[in-house]
Amino acid sequence: MMFHSLFLYQSNYQAIEERVEENSSIYTGFNYIEYLHKNTHTSLMKHINMQIVNHHINTLFILIDNCDSSLKVEELDSLKNKHQLKVIFFFMDSKNSFEYIDRYYAQMADLVILDETPFIGDFYKLLCIETFTLKHSFKIKNIKKRNFLSSSLINLSSETNVICRDVISAQHLQEQFKEIFTKLSSTFNNNIDLLLDNKHLYAQTIYEIYWNLYHFHKNHNLDIFHIKYLKYIIEIYKINKQISKNKADIMKINIIELLNRALYKKYTL
Amino acid sequence: MINNTLILTRISYKNHNSRPETCSVWDAYTNALDTLIENVYTIDYYDLYFKHGHIGFKNEIERSIQDNKIQYLFICYMAEDYTFDLNFLVYLKHKYQLCIINTSQDPETFFEPRDRYYNQIADYILPFAILPNNCIYANYNLASITLYSIYNKDMFYDEKIPKTIDVSFIGNVNKANRREIIDFLKNKGIKIETYGSGSKNGFINHTKMMNIINSSKINLNFTESALSQHFDFNTNTNFPIGTHINSRIQQAKGRLIEIYLTNSFCLSQDGPGTRQLFNNENIVFKDKYDLLKKINYYLANQEETIKITTDLQQLAIKKFDAINRLKTVLPQLKYKSKYINILYVDKEFITNYTSYHFLFFFNFLFKLKLKLALQEVPIFLKYRYFNFNTIYSHLKMQSIYAYKRVRNMQK
Numbered sequence: 001m002m003f004h005s006l007f008l009y010q011s012n013y014q015a016i017e018e019r020v021e022e023n024s025s026i027y028t029g030f031n032y033i034e035y036l037h038k039n040t041h042t043s044l045m046k047h048i049n050m051q052i053v054n055h056h057i058n059t060l061f062i063l064i065d066n067c068d069s070s071l072k073v074e075e076l077d078s079l080k081n082k083h084q085l086k087v088i089f090f091f092m093d094s095k096n097s098f099e100y101i102d103r104y105y106a107q108m109a110d111l112v113i114l115d116e117t118p119f120i121g122d123f124y125k126l127l128c129i130e131t132f133t134l135k136h137s138f139k140i141k142n143i144k145k146r147n148f149l150s151s152s153l154i155n156l157s158s159e160t161n162v163i164c165r166d167v168i169s170a171q172h173l174q175e176q177f178k179e180i181f182t183k184l185s186s187t188f189n190n191n192i193d194l195l196l197d198n199k200h201l202y203a204q205t206i207y208e209i210y211w212n213l214y215h216f217h218k219n220h221n222l223d224i225f226h227i228k229y230l231k232y233i234i235e236i237y238k239i240n241k242q243i244s245k246n247k248a249d250i251m252k253i254n255i256i257e258l259l260n261r262a263l264y265k266k267y268t269l
Numbered sequence: 270m271i272n273n274t275l276i277l278t279r280i281s282y283k284n285h286n287s288r289p290e291t292c293s294v295w296d297a298y299t300n301a302l303d304t305l306i307e308n309v310y311t312i313d314y315y316d317l318y319f320k321h322g323h324i325g326f327k328n329e330i331e332r333s334i335q336d337n338k339i340q341y342l343f344i345c346y347m348a349e350d351y352t353f354d355l356n357f358l359v360y361l362k363h364k365y366q367l368c369i370i371n372t373s374q375d376p377e378t379f380f381e382p383r384d385r386y387y388n389q390i391a392d393y394i395l396p397f398a399i400l401p402n403n404c405i406y407a408n409y410n411l412a413s414i415t416l417y418s419i420y421n422k423d424m425f426y427d428e429k430i431p432k433t434i435d436v437s438f439i440g441n442v443n444k445a446n447r448r449e450i451i452d453f454l455k456n457k458g459i460k461i462e463t464y465g466s467g468s469k470n471g472f473i474n475h476t477k478m479m480n481i482i483n484s485s486k487i488n489l490n491f492t493e494s495a496l497s498q499h500f501d502f503n504t505n506t507n508f509p510i511g512t513h514i515n516s517r518i519q520q521a522k523g524r525l526i527e528i529y530l531t532n533s534f535c536l537s538q539d540g541p542g543t544r545q546l547f548n549n550e551n552i553v554f555k556d557k558y559d560l561l562k563k564i565n566y567y568l569a570n571q572e573e574t575i576k577i578t579t580d581l582q583q584l585a586i587k588k589f590d591a592i593n594r595l596k597t598v599l600p601q602l603k604y605k606s607k608y609i610n611i612l613y614v615d616k617e618f619i620t621n622y623t624s625y626h627f628l629f630f631f632n633f634l635f636k637l638k639l640k641l642a643l644q645e646v647p648i649f650l651k652y653r654y655f656n657f658n659t660i661y662s663h664l665k666m667q668s669i670y671a672y673k674r675v676r677n678m679q680k
Binding site for chain 1: 404
């Protein structure tokens with residue numbers, strides 16, 4: 001199979017990007033968070049769609065390493081179906097974001113690639129999702145609750161030793177990627193119906209509101225402000241006021257955390 | 270050696286069921302513990318709460334622990350049950366140095382909203398489930414030993430009767446894509462009889478179930494996880510608290526074990542857990558086409574089903590009879606009582622806990638046991654997170670019960 005790959009990443013992992021590129025006959029990719037800083041979500045999706053059409057993309061790689069729900073699951077799924085794409089996710093912090101984010105994306109995945117965090121692969125196995133554990137040279141962050149999207153019980157988890165292999169040779173990484181691409185060649189496209197619920201909805205709403213507030217203050221424009229946000233209007237107003245005071249430093253305000261504190265009680269399962 | 274043991278369990282939603290004649294995994298578990306351990310005391314915690322209310326419930330349990338010098342506390346939870354106050358359990362654990370052993374039903378579905386919070390205080394967890402590397406527990410550093418769905422083997426018997434039904438399925442026909450598969454088989458000319466919720470023949474009791482299983486050339490088993498969009502009015506429990514995505518988990522169902530205990534043949538939907546039960550490629554199917562192929566093959570080659578069944582019945586008795594299973598598990602439970610420094614809870618758990626207690630509040634209120642109803646109020650005031658759908662369901666159900674009580678009194 002010839003791979004025409006589009007690589008969307010949240011932060012730069014050059015070694016991975018290079019390996020994807022060398023195994024693809026056509027390659028393109030970009031940092032979708034940087035794109036979202038300058039453009040709305042609607043234009044991001046148009047841009048992705050355009051890339052797929054222009055480059056005849058048949059394989060979509062998405063790397064999420066720090067708990068992000070900016071890409072909408074349903075929209076990605078409809079892209080996958082429309083263009084008959086194989087979709088591969090790299091989750092580099094799944095211990096923290098499995099519960100609210102990663103597993104919902106993973107449903108549409110033809111393959112999920114994980115780091116070496118203990119047990120995390122078993123959670124995907126339980127959902128009958130195929131995984132590949134990437135033995136790499138990057139650091140695995142200490143496992144402690146780092147954001148609101150994981151349960152407080154994660155504090156009971158052992159700290160994982162920081163894996164810092166000096167040289168996991170480029171060759172070793174190459175071999176692993178060869179294995180990944182061989183695996184992809186032999187898999188049929190996964191076309192299962194998505195199962196979404198309140199936890200997914202919660203994470204997605206927070207990120208939708210976040211980007212709207214960001215663009216409102218930074219670029220003075222709004223994406224589609226959904227009618228469903230009206231029920232959070234008081235909370236949004238309060239946060240908006242807080243942001244207005246520190247407008248110059250908008251990047252330093254943890255809007256996501258503020259939103260969580262304001263919205264969590266609104267959601268029940 | 271384990272001794273001085275208290276079992277807190279909920280026999281079934283009907284309660285007061287006689288033991289050991291009932292057939293549930295909880296009863297098999299309780300009876301096996303009773304058989305294998307000296308000085309066992311058993312309390313149906315659900316009955317106890319309705320009888321004594323929040324404060325009396327705590328006092329009775331503490332008194333039982335004190336009087337019987339309890340060292341081991343086995344808590345056998347029903348799936349969506351939030352009766353226990355987590356702080357109270359920690360208080361008991363610390364004061365009496367208890368070694369707490371938890372079990373729970375359907376952790377595939379209920380670990381996330383419920384079990385994990387209760388499990389954090391347990392010294393051992395014995396899940397009635399098969400999970401890869403017991404990852405859900407290992408992730409939080411909790412010690413666990415797979416218990417499987419276990420049964421009283423005497424309740425599942427070989428009637429040695431002629432096999433008059435080609436294919437049968439006993440269970441909820443409306444769940445997941447079961448109806449689609451059953452209709453597919455019918456359209457392909459397979460004679461299939463269905464029993465249970467949503468089926469042509471409706472509900473059947475245990476005796477009838479044994480008869481159907483024994484009369485069937487091929488029994489079927491499907492493996493979707495327990496999940497429903499609706500509040501369960503039979504058990505007063507709220508299924509929607511489960512996370513929908515978890516219904517992707519292929520659960521190893523106890524029905525497969527029950528069928529092989531009766532020395533009957535069963536074809537089961539495939540899944541990682543199911544394979545771990547019997548590790549036999551010949552009794553699993555991947556999809557409806559594979560199922561059709563296997564049904565046709567086994568109907569034409571029944572001597573093969575007899576051979577498979579004979580082997581697997583022996584394995585089922587050895588592995589899944591409650592007494593046999595616990596004989597291997599209990600020696601692994603060495604006394605320990607870990608100290609709980611911090612109790613972790615999330616708003617989701619608190620919301621479910623407070624909302625569940627409206628069951629007791631409305632029940633006491635409508636029975637005019639106002640003192641007991643008032644004992645629930647501090648819980649609501651303390652936590653103040655509510656799921657109004659759950660509360661409404663409890664109000665609705667308890668109103669119906671109250672109405673029926675009044676009508677019976679008038680009669």
